[in-house]
Amino acid sequence: MDMSQYLDLFIDESKEHLQSINERLLELEKTPEDMSVVNDIFRSAHTLKGMSATMGFEDLANLTHQMENVLDGIRNRRLSVTPELLDVIFEAVDHLEAMISSIAAGGDGTRDVRRTVEQLKRIEQGEMPNKQAAREEPPLEHAYGEFEYQYGEFEYHVLEQAKEQGFSVYEIRVRLRDDCLLKAARVYMVFEQLNEVGEIVKAMPPVEMLEEEQFDREFLVTVVSKAPADELQKRLMGISEIDDVKVSMLSSNEPSAESEKAAAPQQPAAMEQAAAVQAEAEAPEKQTAKQATKTIRVNIERLDMLMNLFEELVVDRGRLEQISRELNHAELTETVERMSRISSDLQTIILNMRMVPVETVFNRFPRMVRQLARELGKKVRLDVIGAETELDRTVIDEIGDPLVHLLRNALDHGIEAPDVRAARGKPEEGTIQLRAYHSGNHVFIEIEDDGAGISREKVLKKAISRGIVSPEAAEHLTDEQVYELIFAPGFSTADHISDISGRGVGLDVVKSTIESLGGTVAVDSRPGQGSLFSIQLPLTLSIISVLLVQIAAETYAIPLSSIMETALIRKEDVFYVHNQPVIDFRGKVVPLVRLKDVFAVPGASDDSETVPAVIVRKGEKLAALAVDSFIGQQEVVLKSLGNYLSSVFAISGATILGDGRVALIIDCNALVK
Numbered sequence: 001m002d003m004s005q006y007l008d009l010f011i012d013e014s015k016e017h018l019q020s021i022n023e024r025l026l027e028l029e030k031t032p033e034d035m036s037v038v039n040d041i042f043r044s045a046h047t048l049k050g051m052s053a054t055m056g057f058e059d060l061a062n063l064t065h066q067m068e069n070v071l072d073g074i075r076n077r078r079l080s081v082t083p084e085l086l087d088v089i090f091e092a093v094d095h096l097e098a099m100i101s102s103i104a105a106g107g108d109g110t111r112d113v114r115r116t117v118e119q120l121k122r123i124e125q126g127e128m129p130n131k132q133a134a135r136e137e138p139p140l141e142h143a144y145g146e147f148e149y150q151y152g153e154f155e156y157h158v159l160e161q162a163k164e165q166g167f168s169v170y171e172i173r174v175r176l177r178d179d180c181l182l183k184a185a186r187v188y189m190v191f192e193q194l195n196e197v198g199e200i201v202k203a204m205p206p207v208e209m210l211e212e213e214q215f216d217r218e219f220l221v222t223v224v225s226k227a228p229a230d231e232l233q234k235r236l237m238g239i240s241e242i243d244d245v246k247v248s249m250l251s252s253n254e255p256s257a258e259s260e261k262a263a264a265p266q267q268p269a270a271m272e273q274a275a276a277v278q279a280e281a282e283a284p285e286k287q288t289a290k291q292a293t294k295t296i297r298v299n300i301e302r303l304d305m306l307m308n309l310f311e312e313l314v315v316d317r318g319r320l321e322q323i324s325r326e327l328n329h330a331e332l333t334e335t336v337e338r339m340s341r342i343s344s345d346l347q348t349i350i351l352n353m354r355m356v357p358v359e360t361v362f363n364r365f366p367r368m369v370r371q372l373a374r375e376l377g378k379k380v381r382l383d384v385i386g387a388e389t390e391l392d393r394t395v396i397d398e399i400g401d402p403l404v405h406l407l408r409n410a411l412d413h414g415i416e417a418p419d420v421r422a423a424r425g426k427p428e429e430g431t432i433q434l435r436a437y438h439s440g441n442h443v444f445i446e447i448e449d450d451g452a453g454i455s456r457e458k459v460l461k462k463a464i465s466r467g468i469v470s471p472e473a474a475e476h477l478t479d480e481q482v483y484e485l486i487f488a489p490g491f492s493t494a495d496h497i498s499d500i501s502g503r504g505v506g507l508d509v510v511k512s513t514i515e516s517l518g519g520t521v522a523v524d525s526r527p528g529q530g531s532l533f534s535i536q537l538p539l540t541l542s543i544i545s546v547l548l549v550q551i552a553a554e555t556y557a558i559p560l561s562s563i564m565e566t567a568l569i570r571k572e573d574v575f576y577v578h579n580q581p582v583i584d585f586r587g588k589v590v591p592l593v594r595l596k597d598v599f600a601v602p603g604a605s606d607d608s609e610t611v612p613a614v615i616v617r618k619g620e621k622l623a624a625l626a627v628d629s630f631i632g633q634q635e636v637v638l639k640s641l642g643n644y645l646s647s648v649f650a651i652s653g654a655t656i657l658g659d660g661r662v663a664l665i666i667d668c669n670a671l672v673k
Contacts, residue, residue, distance in 0.1 A: 007103075008299075010055050014100045017044040019363055021093055025086060026366050032081035042071045048096070057109045060099045066120040067092045073124055083374075084129045088119045090367070098205065101214060107206035112220055159201060159250070162224035167198075170229060172236070173246040175218045180241040183213045190221070190242075193235045198225025217243070222250075300393060303354055310343075310350055311637040314543060315656045317343055318634065322659055347543060347635075355539075356396045358436045358445065359387035364400075365407060365434060372411050379418050379429040380411060389436035391443050395517055395537055399445070402510040402521075406447045406533050407432065409507065414451030414531055424528070426450070438539075442519075442561065445535040454525035456482050463488070480620075483523045487511040515669060518559075518652065520618060544638050546655075547614065548631035548663065551595050552603030555663045557636060557655060558625065562668035564615040566630060571609055583624055585615060593671055594626045598650060599664075618672035625671065638665060 024041045031037065045068045052061035067089060073079035095116055099109040119129060159169050172194070176186055187210045194200055202222040205215050225232065229247040236245040317340060324336040366382050373380040391399075415421075415430035422428055435446045456479060463469045463485045469477070489508040514521045519537040538544070538561060546557035547566070567585075574581050574592060581592040592613070595601070613624040636655035641648060652667040 006055065010051055011100060011104045014048060014051065017048045018093060018097055018100065020044050022090075022367050023363065025089060025093070026370060028081060029083065029086055029370070035075055038071060038075045042068065042075060045071060057099070057103065059110050059113075060096065060103075063092060063095060063099075063113050063117060066117050066124075069124045070120050079123065079126070079128075082128060085123060087374075088116065088123060088129055090371070092116050092120060098209075102206050102209055105206070105208045105212070105214070107208050110202075110204060110206070112204045159222075159224065162201075167224040167226055168229075169201075169250045170198075170223045170225065170232060171248050171250055172221045172223060172232065173218060173244075173248075174221065174236060174242065175244040177241045177243040178217070180217070183215070184211055186239060186241055187211070187219065189239050190236055193239065194221060194223050194225075194232070197227040197232065197235070198223045298353075303350075303393070306350060307354065310347065311543065313343060314347070314635065314637050318636075318657060319659070351392070351539075351543070354393050355390035356393050357387060358389050358391055358396065358399075358443075361396060361400050361403065362387045362434060362436075365403070368404070369407060369411065369432065372408065376411060377417060378411065378415055380415055381429055381431050382407075383431060383433045385433060386436040389438060389443055391537065392539060395443075398513060398517055399535075399537070402513050402535070403434075403445070403447070405507065405510045407434070410447055410449040410451065410531070410533075414449040414453075416452050443537045443539060445537065446532060448530060448532040450530040453527040453529055453531055454483055454486070454523070455527065459483070459485055480524075483525055486523065487521070520669065543635060544665075545633065545635050546665065547633055548657075549595075549612075549614065549627040550629040550631055551599070551627055552601045554599075554601055555631065555657065555661065556595065556599075556627075557634075557663045557665045558614055558616070558668065559665065560633065562616045562618070564617050564622070567613050567615060567624070568610045569613050569624070569626075571611060574611070583613075585622065585624065588622065590615070590622045590624050592624045592626055595666070596626070596628070598671070616668040616672060618669050621672050623668075623672045625666075625668075636663075636665075 021041055021044050024037050024044070028034065028037045028041065045064055049061050049064040049068060052058075052064060070079065070085075070089065074081060079085070092113075095111055095113045099111050102111070103109040123129060162169060174190055176183055180186060191200060200221055200223055203210060204220045209215060210219055223232070229249060233245050233247050236242060320336050321340065324333045362384050366384070369380055369382040410432050415432070416424070416426075418428035421430065431450050433446070433448045435444075435448070437444055459482055460469070460474045460477075464471055464474055466488075468485060468488045487507045487510070511521055514535055514537070517537060519535060521536075522534045523531065524534070525531040545560040547560060547563060549556050549558060569583055569592075574583055576582070577589070581594070582589050583592050584590075592611075596603075611626050612629055613626050615622060615624050636657075638653045639655060640653055641651065645651075650667045650670040651664050653665045654662050655665060657663050
């Protein structure tokens with residue numbers, strides 16, 4: 001039976017089950033006696049095992065089966081829940097997630113999970129793990145048959161034939177340095193060196209994942225070669241940014257009857273098991289079942305195509321509206337207005353279809369915080385608020401990494417060690433709040449901790465030593481300006497380099513990523529009390545409301561989300577401070593930016609007594625943008641300028657107007673800054 005038609009469904013459902021397992025494991029750690037949580041985890045693992053066996057992914061099914069045995073021991077109270085036991089189960093879940101990612105990328109889902117399987121077997125037999133055992137290096141030398149799940153039948157015979165022809169079979173574990181920047185390039189160089197003296201039979205993770213850098217620091221390569229092991233070791237250690245290389249010769253035992261039996265496909269039974277567990281897990285009432293059938297899965301590419309078609313419709317709608325105004329035909333005007341209302345409703349529906357709860361990103365953070373807190377020896381609780389808040393899928397796909405940086409920063413720099421917190425009169429357990437909420441046409445995501453806060457003196461000292469700010473200028477900086485310095489490229493206040501921070505990479509990446517999405521990031525801090533990082537993001541990136549303005553013969557668009565108000569400024573109300581024009585706006589000195597000069601627009605200067613201006617805001621900073629005239633408000637489709645024009649100052653994109661002309665969309669953030 002061809003199962004490939006079900007592959008996408010298998011991947012989606014597997015990810016959902018693994019996410020559920022992750023969440024419930026975190027609950028189990030807090031309430032280890034709650035057997036209902038264990039039963040939920042067991043059902044998800046059991047269903048995942050059945051699905052994997054049905055699809056023919058035996059490696060995945062075998063690992064899940066071993067994890068299931070341990071969970072069964074817990075729910076039958078033969079085993080007790082300890083942090084060390086959960087560490088091993090979390091490690092198994094990590095492997096399962098990597099296998100699913102491999103399958104999604106077109107790989108076969110194989111992975112070196114020997115150490116985890118062995119630990120799970122020992123736990124099942126009653127040997128509880130300790131912290132020492134949890135960090136042991138996996139053994140390198142092994143027999144084929146003992147780990148039959150690692151090699152497919154074809155690969156097994158290739159290795160056997162190579163052995164018969166006098167070749168040696170090596171398994172090589174390569175570990176890259178922590179500061180390796182181009183991991184894929186180092187992998188390529190390793191493969192080049194090995195291909196000169198032998199032939200690569202297998203790589204773990206698969207080649208596709210290695211090329212896309214979907215691995216941490218280590219990868220394994222199985223090679224057949226007549227060269228001695230020390231020559232392979234010497235060749236690979238000669239490559240820069242390689243931290244360690246371990247070469248092990250593999251023996252070739254015949255697979256045991258038991259392992260052959262385990263590898264044999266048993267799809268019908270697996271299907272029955274999966275169906276039974278699914279029925280047991282869901283067992284919904286009739287009302288719930290009716291609601292479930294109203295949901296369908298839609299490929300995101302189809303929604304992107306639908307959005308692109310609608311964007312073209314918006315352009316034509318603008319053209320029709322302009323023609324209607326020019327002709328002043330009553331029936332045409334009425335029809336166009338009706339079409340505009342319908343297309344607006346259609347636009348709302350399409351945008352809502354693309355909206356995804358930020359929960360899809362937030363879900364992975366509790367597990368990450370738990371792991372980092374244990375590594376740092378800190379006690380930390382993560383409170384997630386507003387996970388149901390929705391964002392456009394395009395934005396969701398990009399915000400994960402910035403949030404990871406900010407959370408790691410809060411854990412490492414913000415939250416103090418338990419003894420330090422106790423000495424300061426704080427609870428030993430620190431708290432990090434991750435909040436999301438809507439406000440107008442924006443979504444705000446905030447990360448707040450109750451840690452040590454940002455040290456003004458420490459930041460200034462590091463900024464001066466890095467040449468980011470001069471000692472003279474540093475004396476006049478406000479607290480807000482000092483805190484902004486931590487977003488400078490290469491800035492870090494870490495006293496030593498670790499896996500978590502201190503490499504000078506992080507917050508500058510956060511700032512550039514958020515700004516590339518049309519958002520902003522701000523920081524506030526109270527020494528000794530904690531810090532707050534606030535990210536402001538647009539709801540969607542494709543269709544935006546703008547104010548069209550005229551500058552000489554050219555039309556520009558200013559996003560309404562950045563505009564406070566418009567104003568007519570008398571020329572005598574324009575003053576100069578340090579040779580820069582400014583205006584008095586409601587008692588506040590605001591710089592006046594003449595867009596005609598910024599964009600070098602040709603044309604004669606306007607001699608009128610008043611200057612039309614648009615007051616725009618970025619955080620707490622204001623600027624007045626001087627234009628020639630206001631045209632009006634309009635919804636437009638935001639189009640990228642492409643890579644060739646990506647560095648144009650203060651222009652975030654372009655749009656096609658109703659008359660077919662192109663209008664550039666102004667990046668107010670760049671002008672204010």
